Amino acid sequence: MGTPSPELVRVADKAAMARAAADLLLARIAANSGRIAICLTGGSSPKQLYELLATDAYRDRIPWPRVHWFIGDERFVPPGDPLHNMTMARSAFLDACAPPANIHPIPTDTTDPEDAARAYERELKTFYGAEQLDAARPLFELVLLGIGPDGHVASLFPGFPAADVRDRWVVGVDQAHVAPFVPRVSLTLPVLASCRTVLFEVGGADKRPILTRVLAGEDLPANRARSDHQTILLIDAAASPETSADQSTSGLPQALIIMGVAGSGKSTIGKALGERLGWRFEDGDSFHPPANVAKMSAGHPLTDEDRWPWLRAIAAEIARCRANGEHIIIACSALKKAYRDILLDHHHDVRIVYLEGSRELIGDRMVHRKGHFMPTGLLDSQFATLEPPGACEHPLTVSVDAPVEAIVDGILQQLHVSQDRA
Structure with missing residues (x-):
């Protein structure tokens, strides 16, 4: 049947978005009784979600010993740096909730981003237990993503070679093309797609211009990051474009x-x-x-x-x-x-x-x-x-x-x- 079309889920605001994302993450975990891998993202959008997962209402419903936490991209800065993505996730919920062995950061203490990419690729393959991805056996249960102002996902920027790499799991990105302008390490599109659910969080009025371009079908990494199983765009009211393609506001089902x-x-x-x-x-x-x-x-x-x-x-x-x-x-x-x-x-x-x-x-x-x-x-x-x-x-x-x-x-x-x- 091919890759399913993304599902658009509109919510009132960023707080509602965090609750909806947390509920979906718990549903995906509940659907898998084995070892689970979740791929996190950086940026400002997921912070409320991460803090929500640390509350009793959600924390007590996660089987922490069998859930492993990876990250889709990292800025090549030392752990603890304010720009470090996994540091934000660790501070918000991981260090307080997850076993240390289940937290898998991208190493940024290596000589350069390419060295870090090779090390993280080895770690992912070891966890997966194979050198090649199998569409019938996704690597991740859920991949969390945001959309950059230029349509990038993780650190895969439109028009640059990393977004077209298909024969590697992780790549080094020497130069970012939006702020902060630091080198990056990023999972590639085929690896991000190896999941049961890709979940985008898109919130705030500043995301409306790029979301309009994404929903119009422009060839951007944000439109190429799709799970073979399910892709969901969580959109708050501030980010939602008012176009004829929007669902009716009548509240009727489709x-x-x-x-x-x-x-x-x-x-x-x-x-x-x-x-x-x-x-x-x-x-x-x-x-x-x-x-x-x-x-x-x-x-x-x-x-x-x-x-x-x-x-x-x-x-x-x-x-x-x-x-x-x-x-x-x-x-x-x-x-x-x-x-x-x-x-x-x-x-x-x-x-x-x-x-x-x-x-x-x-x-x-x-x-x-x-x-x-x-x-x-x-x-x-x-x-x-x-x-x-x-x-x-x-x-x-x-x-x-x-x-x-x-x-x-x-x-x-x-x-x-x-x-x-x-």
Whole structure:
């Protein structure tokens, strides 16, 4: 499917940005039960995040013995110098919380930046346990980045050779091209991309001009630093450009997934809701490969192995719509939470609409239904598989024991859409 488009998450201010970043970092740590590597960044933007991680509310939720802390770039100055990135992180939270052996600074006591780069590359490869990166096994769980005023990330400056290096993990940068004008050491773009999540923090009115250029798609290191899995831009109100490409301020989600067992009326409700909102509707069944359709038509239930390609195809269409600012409604059974996790992919602007109904009610509907390839005999299998969405998924739940228009009215009410507007 290629590299997913970045997710834009807007927050009110830098304090809200720090909380959102901390919550995401904790979620990424919780998703991995093994040894974890986090790549930090320097600059002023992450300082509030680092200080927040040292508070009891966050500190007590981090399994410090199995989390290792690296850094994406360093200014070639001695540790303890006010310009030293890892010194800031250590002062804010690492020295008070993390085991010393789990803190991995770039050495700046070497003869020059290139020597430091070679030493840090050896350390990263030793930690990773291989000489070459494997896309299926990311080096980092999360990489934290900022965006420089010229669009640089880490110490990879636009138009300069280090930003194009792909055969090394770490490079020395003899000359910085923005203040402070000191030599640097930086991870390369392929290494920064070797992660589950790239998280940008972009805050303050001074970032609005460069963020406008980044969102316009200009060829900058900030637009080339992308995870193959997930890239998020956390943007506060001061930095957020006011462009036509921005998400609507209406508070509506970008995509709605209408879920429920076969016979609950997903397509009927989805079409009616699309007409009321003026959004495009797609039936998730159209994303099934032919082999799945044939299997269901023959009365055989699908396995999870059958469903993964189908769910990924739907997720890809949602990602495409989000990237283009399009609204979409998709009917998809999404009976298990694991299926919905693929579709939602941590996007707050993708919501689940759960059509809830009893076995007796939906069974009666199936008996009278024609022209659909899901035989009535598979309904018991559907209910056995169903995992109703929990509160953590923030579903919009409506009963199907009502006329179509009343069900759509209930959904719009939960979306806070006035009936006049719809």
